[in-house]
Amino acid sequence: MLKSFNLLKQLGSVGKSQDATDLLTEDLVMVEQRVEPAKKAAQVIHKKLLGCLQSQLGLDTERRMKKLPLMLLSVSMAESLKDFDPDSSIRKVLEMCCFMESHLAATLSDFELKLEKEVLEPLNKLSEEDLPEILKNKKQFAKLTMDWHNARNKSQASTGPQAKQDGLKEEVEEAWRKLESIKDQYSADLYHFATKEDDYANYFIRLLELQGVCMYGKVYGESLLTHLYNSGREIAVPIHECVHMLLHTGMREEGLFRLAAAASVVKRLKSSLDGGVVNHSEFTDPHAVAGALKSYLRELPEPLMTFELYNDWFQAAGEKELTDKLEQFKIVLKKLPSENYNNLRYLVQFLSCLSEQQAVNRMSPSNIAIVLGPNLLWPRMEGEAALLDMASASSVQVVAVVEPLIQHSSSLFPEGTVPHSM
Structure with missing residues (x-):
């Protein structure tokens, strides 16, 4: 009562x-x-x-x-x-x-x-x-x-x-x-x-x-040329969208591209990118965005830096004098298909911006090249051979290629840069 x-x-x-x-x-x-x-x-x-x-x-x-x-x-x-x-x-x-x-x-x-x-x-x-x-x-x-x-x-x-x-x-x-x-x-x-x-x-x-x-068509696992043709874009959707999000939220994030995010979030973001509809406010974890970008690069049927130029990149990186090395890099860059060149330029210039914050995010050009390089360049192999190559000496060589691209991006890609962090 x-x-x-x-x-x-x-x-x-x-x-x-x-x-x-x-x-x-x-x-x-x-x-x-x-x-x-x-x-x-x-x-x-x-x-x-x-x-x-x-x-x-x-x-x-x-x-x-x-x-x-x-x-x-x-x-x-x-x-x-x-x-x-x-x-x-x-x-x-x-x-x-x-x-x-x-x-x-x-x-x-x-x-x-x-x-x-x-x-x-x-x-x-x-x-x-x-x-x-x-x-x-x-x-x-x-x-x-x-x-x-x-x-x-x-x-x-x-x-x-x-x-x-x-x-x-x-x-x-x-x-x-x-x-x-x-x-x-x-x-x-x-x-x-x-x-x-x-x-x-x-x-x-x-x-x-x-x-x-x-x-x-799908974006992940699709060839770069097919995706760009179907979408009418110059820069692939995952590269453009992920870079845009990271410029806003990830530039000072420690261990970007190195630390893993929740697999479910990365999967959801990849699904959104596949569908061409991305709500930026929904994906606030920079590591998830970086993971989706790395995944796109690795799932390309052919690496962004191409199979054909695989040995050319290493030969250019082998030059002892910096001036000669950069000149050889410029020669290899001119051999890239325009679609690959434009997307590599866009990505590398972003990575250069990211490395400028290395005092905070701990991602120097070398560290970025270590975690991202093997997703940009790998040999024409399949199955277990390709997986073993990821951990082999050639992966170390890839770092010698990608690191100077980041360090000297303004010289190697003079056409312009992506916006700095906001």
């Missing part, structure tokens, strides 16, 4: 208001206002996305692809070209078109399968299961709040016999117990929604990522 009395006393300031939100904390009221819009957004976008699909839900990639209009077009082209002789120019063009339509169908099929599993299904669960349960408890909370107010007002207005007044007080206490129970459940629902809101937002981010990969 004392507990119920104290609880009722705590809520005495509510007065005659019958608004359920008066019983919630201010932060929960703010969260509560987001639930209904979230449900509506999830429902509407789920419905519109379904309307965009060209394949049937629930099918695997291969069966889905066979039913796509693009694949049917490819089959028709394949059948049509049979009527032409092998030397016909129309036949040759149809063969090319047949392959391209088939490739587009496979790409679209893969995109729609991932869209179904990673966006549509989570949005449907959110709008049809998770949020309706919260809204159901909201409705019950409002009803029981009304019941409690009515019981309390009835009790306060009673002037009848003591026995009747005691009965009305018991009804107030019972109404409060029910209200307290649903209030606890509803508050827990709202707190859970608040903790999961970023995850829900990621459903829409994932949509953009999938669309980016579908439109422009």
